[in-house]
């Protein structure tokens with residue numbers, strides 16, 4: 001202060017006493033001009049609700065594509081931001097993938113499915129009455145024999161969109177040989193997903209007298225052999241790449257009779273860890289060059305379908321390795337790679353050591369928002385060891401839960417997701433093996449205990465709620481601790497504020513793996 005006094009009188013700092021809009025209006029009036037238009041925020045529903053209200057964004061407002069947006073997460077790399085939070089609010093009350101009723105054209109019958117297939121659908125899944133957006137777009141071209149690439153958001157009913165045309169095609173195509181040679185093949189990246197697809201296809205196949213079998217890893221070659229040779233032989237086979245690769249190498253099965261081949265979760269199947277196996281399987285599959293070849297009754301050729309909820313940039317390059325892209329009809333949902341508008345997504349900036357306390361709080365207060373609901377929760381971790389460690393902590397707190405991670409012995413892993421689906425326990429601690437394709441209509445909260453490493457993983461994890469047929473729309477809670485997490489959160493926030501798709505979802509698909517890694521994948525999987 002002494003120093004300041006010696007410097008002499010200083011210009012007084014401005015003191016703000018009245019709100020800025022009022023000040024501007026007064027100044028304009030004093031000058032005699034018209035009052036400037038100042039936008040004063042009006043109360044109303046929010047798209048982004050931030051702890052600091054200046055970062056909240058009203059629902060009626062969308063940030064322009066090139067406009068700089070005020071991000072609630074902008075300063076989140078600084079440790080002083082710990083404790084901050086914001087949420088992307090729910091703006092739709094219905095799942096966008098299932099459009100409202102719009103006359104008779106909106107029924108499954110209008111898509112060209114045979115009455116027998118429609119009856120089987122009605123018996124197996126009475127709640128499925130109206131086709132979803134993707135089913136309307138995918139079923140007709142598949143029935144007319146196009147190779148198809150179908151990219152649509154999570155939980156939009158992609159499984160039925162390929163299973164119904166596939167089963168109809170199997171009805172038309174008679175079995176030509178007596179050995180284990182399925183006519184339909186669905187390739188999926190995990191055992192849990194193969195069990196799930198087999199269950200759906202099996203219930204539909206029953207009404208059509210078609211036999212559906214499944215071979216996944218983890219049960220040894222004896223079980224694979226018995227599945228493939230058991231009578232009646234499989235008309236449709238659901239398989240993981242590792243198990244099928246082994247079966248093909250040992251000549252336990254032939255793909256020579258295939259007339260329909262599906263790669264479900266195609267981007268994962270084409271990623272570096274599966275690519276070599278999938279390429280081998282495709283080399284053994286007689287994929288049709290054109291539509292005439294598909295219809296040839298004596299020289300059966302297969303229709304190819306690729307399905308996924310994320311198709312990263314560059315996937316086309318990979319696809320060109322397995323098929324001629326010119327022959328591929330593409331269906332892309334307008335909401336692909338977008339932030340789900342019907343699911344509330346909350347982001348919490350935390351210190352790593354605070355995550356456990358927050359998690360326990362969230363688990364103990366589950367179901368409070370929706371009394372009477374099942375309150376089923378999926379907690380995602382980035383590694384198997386975190387799943388185990390967190391499991392011991394939940395045991396200490398006497399919170400009943402299930403665990404699912406890739407390093408579990410195969411016998412332990414079998415059936416865990418089904419018991420979660422059946423409601424044996426309401427909490428599942430898991431790694432990303434539960435994020436791809438697995439369907440449970442009872443999940444109402446997804447917790448990203450560890451923030452997912454990529455935007456693709458975020459899309460898949462978040463997509464376990466808000467599915468067509470979900471009991472409640474659900475929400476997602478993400479703990480944000482690392483600087484690299486903040487980069488992803490900022491991209492998600494910006495995409496939500498601009499109502500655009502998530503930017504530059506990077507591909508994992510690189511050079512084919514060297515042999516050792518492929519063998520590792522097979523060993524882990526089987």
Ligand SMILES: Nc1ncnc2c1ncn2[C@@H]1O[C@H](COP(=O)(O)OP(=O)(O)OP(=O)(O)O)[C@@H](O)[C@H]1O
Pocket residue numbers: 098127128129130131132135152153154155156157158159160308309436437438439441463467468469
């Ligand atoms: N037309 C429909 N009407 C009502 N429910 C449906 C309909 N089609 C599918 N479903 C249900 O919607 C849920 C999600 O379907 P499905 O698992 O096929 O989604 P998906 O698009 O494959 O999801 P993901 O991308 O996560 O793999 C399932 O429970 C399924 O039974």
